[in-house]
Amino acid sequence: MEFSQMNREQLSALQASLRDQYESFKQANLNLDLTRGKPAAEQLDLSNALDGILEGFYLLQDGTDVRNYGGILGIPEARQLAAAFLEVDASEVLVGGNSSLTLMFNYIDHMLPTWRKDLSEGGTERLKFICPVPGYDRHFTICEHFGIEMLNVPLLDGGPDMDQVEALLRADPLIKGIWCVPKYSNPTGHTYSDAVVDRFAKLADIAGAHFTILWDNAYTVHHLEDTHEQLKNLMTTARQQHTQDSVVILGSTSKVTFAGAGVAFLATSPTNLKTFEKFLSASVIGYDKVNQLRHVRFLQDSQHIAAHMVKHRNIIKPKFDLTQQILTQHLAGKGIATWTQPRGGYFVSLDTLPGLATEVIRQAAAIGVKLTPAGATFPYGVDPSNSNIRIAPTFPALGSLQRALEVFVVCLQLVTVNHFLSDQR
Ligand SMILES: Cc1ncc(COP(=O)(O)O)c(C=O)c1O
Structure with missing residues (x-):
């Protein structure tokens, strides 16, 4: 029954039963964590063959050591290998160290003087970025670090609300970039539609020179189902529009091999790549080429990557299935939450009724279940409707995940019942 249809007695009875369940969880002294969007140890084990794979052979075909x-x-x-991974030309690719996040940070750092020069002479205005929300908190942290103001745009099922994106760009020349996780998005799991990709390829025509699309394709090969979602190729589309200078595509093997010791990629136009290479060369002579070669030997090509990702899927799919099962069993049909059913990626995004996320998370933490802080999926840590909660099912073992979710659904229902009862007072 929908909570909104319940009378006061029904709500009070439900509240009493939920309080009992809450108290019994409290007795159990739980210490569970649903915050960590990282691979489980079993997943990392899939790539242990990286260690020692070179067997003492360090020379490339061209003789490079x-x-x-x-x-x-x-x-x-x-x-x-990265070109195949990101579906771009190898001449457009830089293979870096272990973190694509670092490449994003470096790329923005290298664009800042150019962007500032674009602004009015002597102006002190702040640069701005568009941030589809909910999104990835570490993208937002990079903007905060550089003092770049962030403008929220809703992420819809097929991608950001492009009418809003285009309207903002038309109105505000201080906007110099946009963050995207275009496939199996963090945290909603959505993939941008072809029509949205087409509009992205034309954004530079509205925004003008040096507008930068940070296309963080972190989950491009991270499927959870047999039928894979297809993301239209932004670089190919942009080349047709002559806007390839606005495109920066990112990815890494962090959730393919070792999260802390993978290889990161960045692809952009040869023009951009040249200036970025020059910028980077002030701080690094070259990245870890031994690890790059280990990854080439281990991952080999797209077919081998796909086969390897099936092994990941076999480990994490039961966790995503369990998450859907528990959310559906306890929350469906009650009008108290909506959540995504991702077909890939690492997260489930859940929305409570407006205003309740912080309290749900607080109540869960009070009995030993840690959830990602409310607001983390929004710039400045502020979710204007205080409703979004990111669930990360991959890291805990199935038993811990089940327990944590059972606590979570009780907390969510309890907070929502309390809310309805206080409304009826
Ligand atoms: C969307 C997205 N981009 C980037 C990263 C981090 O990537 P890397 O390990 O390559 O820095 C993550 C990790 O959770 C992510 O979700």
Whole structure:
């Protein structure tokens, strides 16, 4: 029954039963964590063969010794692998260290003087970025670090609300970029539609020179189902529109091999790549080419990556299925929450009724279940409707995940019942 249809007695009876359940969880002294969007140890084990895979052979076909300095764009074999991964041309790719986040940070850092020059002479205005929400908190942290103001735009099922994105760009020349997780988005799991990708390829025509689309394709090969969602190729589309300079595509093997010791990629136009390479060369002579070669040997090509990702899926799919099962069993048909059913990626995004997320998270924490802080999926940590909660099912073992979700659904119902009862007072 929908909570909104219940009378006061029904709500009070439900409140009493939920309080009992809450108290019994309290006795159990739980210590569970649903915050960590990271692979479980079993998933990391899938790539242990990386260790020692080179068996003492460090030379590339062209004679380069990967143990030595140099090659800031990455070894050719890794650039080829990354090109297949990101569906771009190898000449557009830089293969970096272990973190795509670092490449994003560096890329913005390198664009700042150019963006500032674009602004009016001597102006002190703040640069701005569009942030589809809910989104990835670490993107927002980068903007905060550089003092870039963030403007929220809702992320709909097929991508950001492009009418809003285009209207903002038409109205405000201070906007120099937009963050995107276009496939199996963090946290909703949505994939941008072809029509949205087409509109992205034309944004530079509205925004003008140096507008930058940070297309963080972190979950491109992270499918949970047999039928994979297809993301239209932004680089190919942008090349047709002659807007490829606005496109920066990112990815990494963090959730393919080792989250802390993978290989990160960045793809952009050869023009941009040249200036970015020059910028980076002030701080690094070359990235870890030994690790790049290990990854080339281990992952080999798209077919092998796909086969490897099936092994990941076999480990994490039961966790996503369990999450859907518990949310559906306890919350469906009650009019108290909506949540996504991702077909890939690492997260489930849940919305409570407006205003309740912080309290749900507080109540869960009070009995030992840690959830991502409310607001984390929004710029400045502020969710204007205080309703979004990101659930990360991959890391805990199935038993812990089940327990944590059972606590979560009780907390959510209890907070919602309390809310209805206080409304009826
Ligand atoms: C959307 C997105 N981008 C980037 C990252 C981090 O990637 P990396 O490990 O390559 O820095 C994550 C990790 O959760 C992510 O969700």
